[in-house]
Amino acid sequence: MEMRVAPVLVRYGGVVLPPGFRFHPTDEELVVQYLRRKAFGLPLPAAVIPDLCNLYKLDPWDIPGAASDDGERYFFAVRPAAAAAGGGRCRRQLQATASGFWKPAGGRDKPVLASRYGGSHLVGVKKDMVFVPRRGKGSEAAAGCSWVMHEYSLALPLRNKGCLAQAEEWVVCRIFQRSRSPRRPADHDARRTQRRRSPSTSASSCVTSSSDQEEVSSG
């Protein structure tokens, strides 16, 4: 393996970075710096999250674009407000795809707090969802993997400002696959390696991760 003398830069979505840097936003950053700006029509800090308005209508394996090397993909999507207000069957029907539907993974929605200026402000809501394929659909499900979506929406007081229409709102979603029978690592260290490129970790073993990073010769 040769070594180039000039450092290599890596294109990550629309951003050119030195190697080792990744888009690993906190919940707060996703909501405050990206989703809020999107909903208000303000310029975004970086062009790393594409719009995919019909995200909820797509089977997860049909979602376009390659996952990053850690198997994550981020999208802005448009959610009918009814999906937020109504639970259960209403939401399920709105989010049905050709081969199944996205179902809340159980557990309460998690508030997203902004910690700026010493206080804690509610800025968003994080909802964990899992894709439930109908019988006979979804070969990935049979292989022991499930698709997970973290859906971030703006907190209620902000919801109707600057949205697409009265009955629609922007959300930002993180989508990835996870093993259905994850190993239980003995310590923090093992958990950390989940986020690194590691072919031996069970959680990423079924992600067909074609990297979206490409090298750029530095100037």
Add this chain to the structure above:
Amino acid sequence: MEMRVAPVLVRYGGVVLPPGFRFHPTDEELVVQYLRRKAFGLPLPAAVIPDLCNLYKLDPWDIPGAASDDGERYFFAVRPAAAAAGGGRCRRQLQATASGFWKPAGGRDKPVLASRYGGSHLVGVKKDMVFVPRRGKGSEAAAGCSWVMHEYSLALPLRNKGCLAQAEEWVVCRIFQRSRSPRRPADHDARRTQRRRSPSTSASSCVTSSSDQEEVSSG
């Protein structure tokens, strides 16, 4: 909480980034893009890893600089070659600090492979170490936290090229704290949140994480 119209940029070490981007290198990136370049005296892709030649002589709580918001710190350090060659007591004495010593955490050293060009090349070795305080020393240890070091060195064939001296070599180290009684999360998702800013996760609960990120107004 006001929202500025111009996107905010964040200074991360020597690199200015849009929010949400972090230095989360893979093992391969750390060794190939940073440690190898350091050892060969080549320009580094980014000034994000400071030199701390006497790292092994410092108690972990005396290591300078603030941890990033996920509690990690990276340093280039100089290791006596004897520490690599000799195990056990030799290594321990070389790496003794005022209040304890760094001890291999058990388990084999992990090879770091470069996956470029379809093949797998051994480029480095990752050694996990844990800080063992002497009795009565290290209040952090009593609080249920331990200090962990991931020490990356170049693979044997490269070790003596371009090093400081015949008996010394550059290593790159990742240092962080972890809980001694980590929770065992039920799924991959819980493990993922370990890498995000989450005050409720046990693994990061004892890290006094003062962020080293500062905001920069974008031009």
